[in-house]
Amino acid sequence: MTGSVLAIDQGTSGTKALVICPERGVIGSGTAPVRPRHLPGGRVEVDPVELYESVVDAGRRALAEAGEPVAALGLANQGETVLAWDPATGEPLTDALVWQDRRAESVCTELAPHAEELRHLTGLPLDPYFAAPKMAWIRRHLTRGGVVTTSDAWLVHRLTGAYVTDAATAGRTQLLDLERVEWSPSALELYGLSDERLPDVVDADARIGTTTVFEADIPLTGLLVDQQAALLAQRVTEPGTAKCTYGTGAFLLAQTGTAPRRGDSGLVSCVAWRLAGRTSYCLDGQVYTAASAVRWLTDLGVISGAADLDPVGGAVPDSGGVTFVPALAGLAAPWWRGDLRGSLTGLGLDTAPGHLVRALCEGIAAQVVALADAAAADLGAPLASLRVDGGLTRSALLMQTQADLLQLPVEVSALPDATALGVGAVARLGIDPELSVDDALPHRKPSAVYEPRIGPDEAAERLAVFRSAVATLLDREPV
Template sequence: MTENVLAIDQGTSGTKAIVVCPERGVIGRAEATVRPAYGSGGSVEQDPGELLESVVSTAREAVRDSGESVGAIGLANQGETVLAWDRTTGKPLTPALGWQDRRAATVCDRLADRSQELTALTGLPLDPYFAGPKMTWLREQWTREGVVTTSDAWLLRQLTGRFVTDAATASRTQLMDLDSTSWSDTALSVFGLDNESLPEIVDCAGAIGETEILTGDLVPVTAAIVDQPAALFGHGLLAAATAKCTYGTGAFLVLNQGTDSSRSTAGLTASVAWRLGGTATYSLDGQVYTAASAVRWLVDLGLIENAADLDRLGGSVPDSGGVVFLPALAGLGAPQWQPQARGSLTGLALETTAAHVVRALVEGIAAQVAVLVESASADTGRRINSLRVDGGLTRSALLMQAQADLLQVPVEVDAAADTTALGVAALAAYGIDPRQEPGTAVPRRGPAKIYEPRIGAEAAQEQLDRFRRATEASVAHARETT
């Protein structure tokens, strides 16, 4: 790699852009906030225009901040966010339904008898988290006009004029055959989408298109990928049996499976991590729907002022005082897949304080991730010896220590604040010159901090058992009421 690259990470609550020089690292940076609208019935909507404006503004600002030109552009996207739009004009016809939107649960309920078939075909359980059910819901409830796609296809059309999506994003729709990495006629028929015009599935790095909107010069777009596997790539975890977890709006575990597309038997999802030169690298994935969004919920309640209070307040007590917080505020993802489940707060007493509740939330997030790691180990037959982590919530020492305690393995916090964007940058550089070794465009770095377990295995198991009982109660209640 001899040219700078511009990498853009379009996320749920914000968009980040960086300019990466092969010798000097990150030389330009910009961020913009985007604001999902949370409504009744599990709706989570975003303004497509705001998403596009955030991509354009951060890209331009990052290039200005660097003071240099770029030779390629890469884009990471939210994965399961969808919208309908006019293919001729590019005009959005609906809001973008965020990945947390649960309204397609009615579609999933109706198709429950096809669930096992879909999972075997696509690697994904039938759940409104994924794009396919949302696309069907939009068609049935909103509009039959235009095309309905994931947000990346719309953004790439606005930037390059091409109608494409990458293999990693396509694998999150539940409409793609996981083994062939092509659209599945069977899955499309199940969802009633067999007459839809769908974007071409392309590699995650290569000649995707060209744009002059972002820099004023005509620059090739050479990378496109979902944000979570981009973070795996950014960590440099390119070998099988390595794993990372990102703590953002949600918490997302991704385990590299190499070229093995085996489906999970422990409740995780199997997806394409990236496809390069027509060859797919696969992953096992686990999702915690509410992490930073659960912290924001505490802020909205007035219990804390900001995320920094997690450590200040939660760290002021030695434990949760018996309080167990199940932060299933948008349902449960892997491995339970219960969209109707609700969060719970148990073990309250007169002596319970706000500090105990805050600490219980931190431990609840860590417990959910620990359950995902256990599921990954059950699938692979291998114990994960350490966990690489990134995302805004890794700034909470209380959360990271709780994670190490419950996992009983070291938790390694990434030294970079831009792990996802760095992964996109490395892919964009590879897209310029596929003769180079993948991932070498980003200088390797050690962890900024390592958290070692401070409690024994027995104490960790006791905490996890209390959390499992709360989870089982929530799932049972959801089943009784649906």
């Protein structure tokens, strides 16, 4: 039996660290905030030093609470957040462009004639959400110096001196050959990045190096992008199973097994993980704004925070005719229209805060239904249920709305920090190659299961209203 591990989830709005014991579960935890800047023109950026310091701070807090040494470290990352940095000194040369950043739209417009070629090579549609357009934009507009990578490569270098990224994170760039799981010379050439020194692509459970920033020497043996780490923690390891994480955005992933599945329903085909040299793949769909849309309502003073969703939304029986398409950072899968802005329609003098809350919950849930429908179409069979995790799963209103519109059971994870638990399991695999994936994963039991309370006809009617509002947005000229 391996010893305890330190698992760190470096996220968009904060970093969470857990010390996980194989026998006793979580014995220490720590958090540290991260404050991205939302700027005009769809720009979202963050100070890279803040990312690194949050990792160190959260990790030290978790270790202090645990009060005992750990055998290994696992690190999960945001996926598509990028920066330029000096590999000689480790110093950042730019701010980090967060995955929500839209400034690389011009790069995508220029490469539009090659969109299908890139999708076939990498499994990803052409969109500034992914890393490569932002990397190219940095090279054109900010600096030609140093290296330009996803944030994980910089964090790992600061922690251990190694220059690596895991296969799943590399698969979020649109520079990775999906079949070969190697950097694609063709994709690099299209983006004007052929001369870049890119990090080595390693297995998620590779022994990467040793860090000393937590005082004792700790080997880094787990590295995985956040959504795939949550996928693993939820035990979505068999084809046809799916999970959705409700965080800053909402992310639905469906397992496809040892071969990539390229559908035509608008979902992304990508690497789920590569463990011990064996690659698993998944379908991936995104809702750009979930908790960030809740934060928007909070900033307007409609509610005081996510904890208000249920009491405020529960004060009214329905949305009162209000329809909210919360495309506050554009529409992601399956539409891929990041240029769009959201819409709020059906307002009246009788519209109350509860109607806005319910309309937001329906808007988030309806987008997830679109992702689930797309996954079912690409898989050739409907999903049997949806496993969910993330902070917004605490809202019974949102989860019931999700079950109602999806017309499927929604199983809420009892693991509140699925991403950290997933990368913790990977770190255990990295220090004990004899351990099976199943044995390394935390025990999975839902904390709640929401069954649909309405019939399929009412669900279809409510979804039709939302889809009509989306169609109105799609008919607008790109901005």
